[in-house]
Amino acid sequence: MDKVRFGKTEMMVTPMTFGTWGIGGAGWDANSDETRLDAIAAAVECGINFIDTAPAYNAGKAERYIGKALDDLGHGWREKVLIATKCANAFIDGQYVRTGKADLILRQCDESLKNLRTDHIDLLIVHWPDPVVPYEETFGALNRLKEEGAIRHIGVSNFNLEQLKHAMEVADVEALQVQFSMVDMDNLEVMQWAHEQDLGVMTYGSLGGGILTGRYRTIEKYEAMDSRNRFYPYFKEPMFSKVMKLLDVMQKIADARGVQLAEIAMNWSRQKPFVDTSIFGAQKRSRIESNAKCMDWELTAEEMLTLDEAIAKIL
Numbered sequence: 001m002d003k004v005r006f007g008k009t010e011m012m013v014t015p016m017t018f019g020t021w022g023i024g025g026a027g028w029d030a031n032s033d034e035t036r037l038d039a040i041a042a043a044v045e046c047g048i049n050f051i052d053t054a055p056a057y058n059a060g061k062a063e064r065y066i067g068k069a070l071d072d073l074g075h076g077w078r079e080k081v082l083i084a085t086k087c088a089n090a091f092i093d094g095q096y097v098r099t100g101k102a103d104l105i106l107r108q109c110d111e112s113l114k115n116l117r118t119d120h121i122d123l124l125i126v127h128w129p130d131p132v133v134p135y136e137e138t139f140g141a142l143n144r145l146k147e148e149g150a151i152r153h154i155g156v157s158n159f160n161l162e163q164l165k166h167a168m169e170v171a172d173v174e175a176l177q178v179q180f181s182m183v184d185m186d187n188l189e190v191m192q193w194a195h196e197q198d199l200g201v202m203t204y205g206s207l208g209g210g211i212l213t214g215r216y217r218t219i220e221k222y223e224a225m226d227s228r229n230r231f232y233p234y235f236k237e238p239m240f241s242k243v244m245k246l247l248d249v250m251q252k253i254a255d256a257r258g259v260q261l262a263e264i265a266m267n268w269s270r271q272k273p274f275v276d277t278s279i280f281g282a283q284k285r286s287r288i289e290s291n292a293k294c295m296d297w298e299l300t301a302e303e304m305l306t307l308d309e310a311i312a313k314i315l
Contacts, residue, residue, distance in 0.1 A: 001014045001047040001048065003049065006202075006277065007175060007195075007198050007199045007201065008174050009123070009152075011123075011200070013049060013050040013082060014048050014050055015276070015295065016050075016277065016278060016292065016294070016295065017084075017202055017279040017280070018040070018043035018280070019052045019280060019281040020057060021057050021227070022283050023040065023053075023062045023065055024053075024057030024062035025058050025061060027226055027227040031284070036065050037072065038284075039284055041073055042285035043288050043292075044077065049081055050081070050082045050084065051066060051083050052085075052177075052202070052204070054089065054125075054127055055087070055089070055112055056086065056090055056091045056096055059090075059092070066083070067115055067118070071117055083123070084121075084125055084155070084177075085116065085123075085124060086124070086125045086157065087109060087112075087124060087127065088128065089127035090104070090108070098128045099132075100126065100133035101133055102137050102138070102140060105145075106141055106145070109121065109124065109151065110150075121150065121151045121152070122151075122152045123152065123154075123174075124151040124153070125175065126138060126139075126142070126155070127157050136170050139170045140171075142154045153175060154174060154175075155174060155175030155177060156176060156177070157204075158177075158178060159190070160187075164176060164190055164193075175201070175202065176194040176199050177201075178191060178203060178204070180203035180206070180275070181203070181206050181208045181265065181269060182212060182269070183211070183212065183243055183314070184315075194274075195273075195275075201275055202277045202278070203275055203279060204279040205279075206280045207265050207266070207280055207281070208234050208243070208265070209228055209232035209235070210228070211232070211235060212247070212265035213260070213261055214251070214260075219235065219236060219240055222235070239314075242314035243314065245310070245313070245314065246310050249306065249310040250264045250265070250307070250310075253299075253306070257297070260290055262291050263291065263293055263294035263297075264294075266280060266291060266294040267297070267298060268299060268304065270294075
């Protein structure tokens with residue numbers, strides 16, 4: 001895959017980043033260890049050089065899968081892959097607990113290094129802003145980790161524009177990660193501003209939790225902690241019916257090109273000028289290999305306009 005400059009970090013990353021929230025297993029479909037490890041191997045074998053994870057993805061389980069998968073691939077694979085993980089958010093007894101306290105951040109970083117089987121983290125991201133703990137404490141811990149060489153770059157996730165500006169006053173923040181997809185453009189302002197400041201911009205939820213793949217055509221019931229029930233609003237009304245109309249528009253383009261809906265969704269996101277890389281999650285080799293095909297082509301300006309007009313009708 002071709003690579004793009006990830007803002008002022010100067011890291012060269014693929015426009016697709018492999019996300020491992022689902023790989024962790026909490027709140028998603030159950031798969032065997034072998035299937036999850038093979039999915040990570042498939043992503044890097046397809047040429048994806050950026051992996052996103054977090055300690056909160058089932059209490060470090062996703063990180064441990066990544067560490068083992070890269071080890072199993074053999075010598076040299078860790079050097080070919082850039083890893084972004086997070087801090088300030090923990091998964092404890094089935095609940096997500098946010099805290100920007102320095103001692104937790106330092107401990108999480110140490111645990112992440114062990115889980116990932118590496119001596120450094122390329123990008124450490126504050127997972128969610130903590131409205132209680134002062135930014136000086138939170139980012140002071142990240143500054144210390146950077147000085148010690150445990151991390152290379154500092155980023156933030158789920159920060160609004162005001163919070164991002166505050167964070168940049170106390171640390172050299174170089175990356176922003178927020179949710180962005182054809183069904184969620186709430187973070188447009190902060191993304192465009194971050195791009196103008198030369199921050200690396202990475203988006204998550206590129207496939208809308210999976211609904212933009214076209215696999216979900218009827219409303220289903222999910223457990224309370226399932227992410228399709230708890231986190232994403234698209235799997236229930238009134239959003240579900242609106243998204244189905246968008247899928248009809250996407251399907252016409254997909255049929256004309258002979259591609260999958262997921263490729264449409266991924267290309268729409270990565271082709272936005274303020275997006276450097278788009279995170280997609282998948283837990284099986286076949287889906288990863290299929291999604292990666294989007295890198296072989298691009299949507300035309302006319303197709304982008306058609307999709308934008310369809311999106312404007314539902315958001």
